[in-house]
Amino acid sequence: MTGSYICRSSDIRHCKMINLTLAVPITYVNLNPTNDPVSVIDNTSYQFECETSICRPYATVKWYKDNRTIDDIADDIDLTHLSTSRLENEVTRSVLQVQPTKVDHGMRLFCLANNGGPDIYSSKQILDVLYEPSIPKCQFNSSIVNENIYIREGQDLSIECSADGYPPPFLIWTYPGGTFSGPTLSLRKVAKDASGNFTCSAQNTLKPTYGLEVTRATSFTFVVNVYGNNLSYVLYHLKLILDKDSMMFICLCLDSILSIRPFHLNVR
Incomplete structure (x- = not known):
């Protein structure tokens, strides 16, 4: 019914036209x-x-x-x-x-x-x-792992890693002599040949409603150093102090984890 409407007088001498638009909500x-x-x-x-x-x-x-x-x-x-x-x-x-x-x-x-x-x-x-996984963050003995881990031969090794992502990523470990799936890698009584690169990889698959699905992955690598059990004493510092009638020798020893332990010897 939208269109032009014309109104005319009876003698057809006068007329008026309007445009009518029908609104449709x-x-x-x-x-x-x-x-x-x-x-x-x-x-x-x-x-x-x-x-x-x-x-x-x-x-x-x-x-x-x-x-x-x-x-x-x-x-x-x-x-x-x-x-x-x-x-x-x-x-x-x-x-x-x-x-x-x-x-x-x-x-x-x-x-x-x-x-x-x-x-x-x-x-x-x-x-x-x-979204893709973040780079995994790993902990060893309640401390964040940055580059290296030091551990004695025969000790148990437990490292926990996590990564953010959606859907939640799954974690894969690769290390000297093996692989493992899961957030926590636990090795019992590690041997010296377990030393080397440990890599934790996070992976998920992104499936959009429209378009192709894609697989995304990130990883973090650090070094595990396994030391032997025998202590190797190294003469680190020797100092002779002359004080009246006494002499003091200071000997520092270096164990297999590279920690320094001082002891004192008084000789009279």
Whole structure:
């Protein structure tokens, strides 16, 4: 019924024309993809689209990221500046190009449309952000491992490593003479030939809702030094002190873990 309407007088000498536009309110706005949650890979560009129902006049579409508070719109993050819209056959289609990061994990993405009436919201889909493992952090005897570990032959060795990632990564160990899967590597009564490079690798598989899955891995390598049990005494320092009628000899010894132990000898 939209169009031009003409009103004429009975003598046809006077007439008036008006244009009548029939307003059609929005009944829905659809968000694609429809998956909830929708899995995306950290720091990878993705495209989302919102499409309105037929409406008149054309609707404007805005995009938001809900800051994990679905019932509170005050802290919603406006993403409209990352979108473009096109108008076609009384339908508004808006495309959002966004690059989620792991801090967006668990947030909800949605759009709203308006053509003069109430706001119409799309569904609110959770962002399931996948990210690669961090470099493993390892502990030995409650201390962070940086480069080297020293241990005596015959002692038990236990090293625990962890890594952040989503989905949670699994850990693989490679060391002289073997491999192991799990966060804690435990070796009983290590031998001297166990000395060498120990590597803890963290690995996970990222499976986005759309696109190819990828496998990501990180690793940390350190050296384990296994020393023999026999103490090797080394004359480290000898000092003669003359003080009246006494002499003092100071001898420092070096054991197989490279710790220095002083002792004193008084001779009169």
